[in-house]
Amino acid sequence: MRVELQVNGRRAEVDVEPRCTLLDCLRDTLGLEGTHAGCEHGVCGACTILVDGEPARSCLMLAVQADGHELTTIEGLSLGPGELSVLQDAFCETHGLQCGYCTPGMILAAHALLARTPQPTRADIVEAISGNLCRCTGYGQIVEAIALAAERLRSANIKTGET
Amino acid sequence: MKPVAFDYVRPTNVSEACALLAGDDGARIIAGGQTLIPLLAMRLARPTRLVDIARIADLAFVRDEGEDVRIGAVTRQSVAERDPIVATKLPLLAKALPWVGHKATRHRGTVGGSIANADPAGEIPLVAVTLQATITVQDAAGSTELAAGAFYLGPMITALPEGAIVTHIRFPVWQEGRTGAGFHEVSARRSDFAFVASAAQVALDADGRCAALGVGIGGASDTPVRLDAVSEALVGSRLEETEVREAVVAATANLETVDDLHASATYRKRVAATLARRAILDARDEALGGRHAR
């Protein structure tokens, strides 16, 4: 089936089987391999992307369901080639990751949180990433990364939408 | 974990959807897909065609109709969670929605999908049973209303006729007195399937007596269960802790509970009484205006 997707601000025309999940379409058809498969049954959150700015599991969506939505993947958060967003940079600053496999999903969940709640409490942050499993970090440095990004965005007065 | 191959159609209205379902027992409805797609990935569900109703506009709404609030089946759970009508008119549903899955699944999952999926631990079905909601279903022949209390027959098993679609759910709005709601859930992890959940809504009259009470248990049995005996026992009382404790223990004495890897049947029965009590007392306190959660 032909489907027209809007990914990271760009139009993309794809031809996929109805059974193809949005996760597999992003990775295999569009080559956006920053989105990862962890369980393929909607629990681990490694496949998290943004759908109209809100986190969603791309393994729990069919590609054919995704037309007409604004999709954002980790590749869409970088400001430019080699240029990290404030949030991505904060993860590097606090080492909010180790193997990196859950990191794209974690950063997108955090991005959605900061867009809605510019000054999140620790409880807000923990709730926002509770749907993203990480086996390496024990979450501590991830929470610190998100809090640091919130702080930097506030002081730099950048509207979170543009991070 | 790639699904079997299937067709995909996107009807523009309900009757078209019903027509597509009629006479094709390989067709399945998809709305949010948050439970169906894992079943597809595991090849437990093997449809030949998916009928996507997620974009049928006249199934996506939250409408205050005085007597009740009517919620369209494909209303996203996150939309209901942020809807002011739900917040003010359906305090119990508003309190239960944050417990449904994760933020990411609530953004795609629908209210009707959760109702129809009938997971024994489903929070929305529990609220529907507790508040004695009515579920409107439609098939090629027309639409009928089913009482939530008679809708759930077993785990993931409902009275939804073959080839029918849930179109909307009517949650009664409690008019009289001051109402309060309470919701408690126990699971291994904060966002998991509940071992036990309890939802309670209470209305108090002018001098603090219980004018109406609804309490239900989810996750403990094969279906959500409304503890009618508790309503009968406590309406008219002041919902003192000891009265509430006795009523819930009596009402759960022969509750059939599930024994599985994560929780024993005795655990589920015992904790059902505990959570029912806590939910009722929270609801009472909220109705009294005191924000004193147990």
Place this chain on the structure above:
Amino acid sequence: MRLDIGGTQRIEAPIERLWASLNDPAFLTRCIPGCRSMQEIAPDRYAVHLDLKVASVGGSFEGHIGLSEKSPPEQCRISVTGSGTLGHGSGEARFKLEPAEGGTLLIYEGSGEIGGLVAGVGQRVLRGVAKHLVGKFIKAVRSELEGSAATTSAKA
């Protein structure tokens, strides 16, 4: 995963008719949920094909049913094995029929093992589904024999 089933149901039909029906492949094909065919391949041994559908979960099963230790019309033992895309299972159950006023008491007691995919991912709901399927079987038997739309006396 081990499943235990058991219960007592009142069927408004004489014991001989109930016994005959429970031994009639055509009757059983109509009553066993999802049963598509039941061919006798040896005395009291049948090859069965089931297309089970519970909620959105469905799968086809190939298997065998064996009846044994028959003492008509009171008692018989039924053994079931099967496998398919959803997994595999086997089970034993003992049926006892006792005449009761206005019908017959059908007393059943048995246990089964379910394995494979459905046990691996569905342990949470499997027992409830099995209980529901047994209930559907009883309901089908009742509606076949009692003709009128029977009310289920006990929750299956």
Place this chain on the structure above:
Amino acid sequence: MGEVASFKYVSRKRRVREDRRFVSGQATYVGDVTPPGTRHAAVLTSPYASARIVKIDASEALAMPGVDAVVEGRELAAATDPLLIGVDAPLVKRYPLAVGRARYAGEWVAAVVAETRALAEDAREKIRVAYEELPFVLDAEAAYQPSSVPVHPEHGSNVLLDRPFVWGEVDATFAAAPHKLAYRVKWGRSATVPIETFGVVASWDPWREMLDVWASIQMPKFADQIARALRMPMNQVRVHQDVDVGGSYGVKRGIKHTVLAGFLSRKLGAPVKLIEDRLENMRGGDMHGPERTFDVELAFDGTGLVHAMRMRAIDNVGAYAGRSPLQLGKPVGAIVGPYRIEAVAYHAIAVTSNKTPQEAVRGFGQAPTNYAIETGLDRVAETLALDRLEVRRRNFIRADEFPYLIPSGTTYDSGDYHAVVAKTVKHVDWDALVAERDKLRAGGHLAGVGVASCLEPSGANSSFEPLLNPKNTTTTWMESCRIMVDALGAVTLTIHTTSAGQGHETLAATAAGEALDIDPDRMRVVRATSLESLPSNSPVGSRMAIMLGGAAYRAGQKLRDKLVAIAAHQWGMPAAQLHYRNGGAEDPATGRALEWPDLILIAHRHYHLMPPDMEPGLAVSHVLQVPTGGGLPSPDGRIQMYPCFSFEFHVVLVSIDPEIGRPHIHRYVVGHDCGTVINPDIVRGMTLGGIAHGLGAALLEEFAFDGEGQLLTQSFMDYLLPSAHEVPEVEIVHHVTPSPHTVFGQKGSGESGYLGAPAAISSAINDAVRPLGIRFEALPIRISAIGDAIARAKGLP
């Protein structure tokens, strides 16, 4: 005290360079590797725990469009050699696909290759396999009985390993001891379960006769085992080690996956990609962890000093074994934990059963063993009504006793256990913590303080292999690093293994930078393929800080010496008189100096100025043998195991809602001493991550099987990894006792969180329920079990 007292780069805050590619989604995991023409594989698994494979009919599958091949066990076994087994049991033959009989539910019976993964799964369903079910055994004690049904009849029994050890006067000490106690604890079958499953791409090129392999591995001697099994010379196997690995913590070995993919690629003449899905991984990925029962006896005196221990450990390794039984061997290297126990009898038993095989799991058996030891210390305190903290203090090895030889022949390098505990107790304000516990109890909750100390053997070594398998006399355990300075003065390091998030590139650069007095961030670190690699044993056993750090530092020293020699030659002076700094060399007497660019120019361009016997260019490398390694066990089973021992002391305050049974962790403090810290963020991440992993093993995670050998936790709906909600904020109290064996005094830190947290959390929960006379002696401790035990103790229904 380590060779370099004050450091310029070591121990300083430095961003982990690998993070940039991860946060931008630019990393390359094996799932992202798809050479042109790649075909996709899926595996068909046995539904039964034990069954003869009567017939496999793949005709319908092969007839489907896009399907290339279906392969079964016999064909594969004819073309490959059995996979290695760590113990001396050659008749326990293991191939990637079952041969003749399936030995556990989920074992791979056939593999199907098709144009896409979806088509391979469609085809898999059309393969008809006739099975004849056979008797099976699931319980370890049952399998240990000679009468049990052998999983491998050719082997004759289910016993893979049955080795008693006695170190010191055990019986005499027990006889003389005023107090004795015995207890049993069970470590449930859990594992590391990384978020990325195992995956491999194998691509055979018949023209170059080269098998390229990309795989998600953390595996010593990976290329050796692949080449050996595929009967290929090892220089025909090129393992690409620049594949990012999505977490491993031990389990990502994947030999059977890679041998299968390699075989299929050679058969089809096309690249073959096998990415396990989660269902395949959980049941048949062979990545379960230890499932171990300990029967322990302790002999102790009235003051709580434990003098002797008897420990029987039996592990249910499942249907096959690679190195899993050796996880009973490594703990020998810290069998007394941080305590001065003088005599130990240890009986190590590994048995096969019809369950999924195990793989190496974080700590390689140390976490279960530590849980058993720490439970004992709590019991001693309880028996004598002494404080659990005080009993530990009395039993700790004192700082002045290092290096300390333990009964099983290992010498602990260094430590100051009392100092770490004192710091931790002060930070947590122990008395206030106990008071808070009692306040919680008064408020109607059950509450408990848990303590546990743990040693993290680090540096790794092979010595448990000869200890448990005399035919294996491997004593070399090495790591290597190469440094090359190009003609324009840029520094490039080469490391020779894959990584799974441990920050090895940052580690190597930091160590080399310290040696060369050059900012590590100016260096590039690349990974060699297996064909270009110097010897390496990959990141296992908390070894890389010690071994890669050491190899990089030594290589840096060689480079520094070469630069000084070049400078010395220009001035006709002995090198020893020159002072090296910042890449250049200075004659302190005259103040003249040759800087980095000058020396590069000479080394690369001006041969005429080079010392006569020196090779042109600037390329050095070092292969480091593990310190204290290289010996073979003594006849009575004494051997120096790992070289360095980190120490942790965990303190946990937990409360339990008595009606619900759910534990809530109020405070979690850990005192942590892993010697000199090379990168603070990496070490902190390892500690926090290890504790979260340990919390999972203590409360949530188990591969549960039913009575028919069916795995009931095949998805993440039932195998529960801790989310951000479940992991408390952890306060780390830092201490440094350098190791004498390593260049900076560093020790390992990758495992200790996981080695101590299960024991500490179990100690806290048991302290909470002790007033009700309840004891939990098995992990995981589920909410339901706690709730039911409390109800029973209170006589409730």
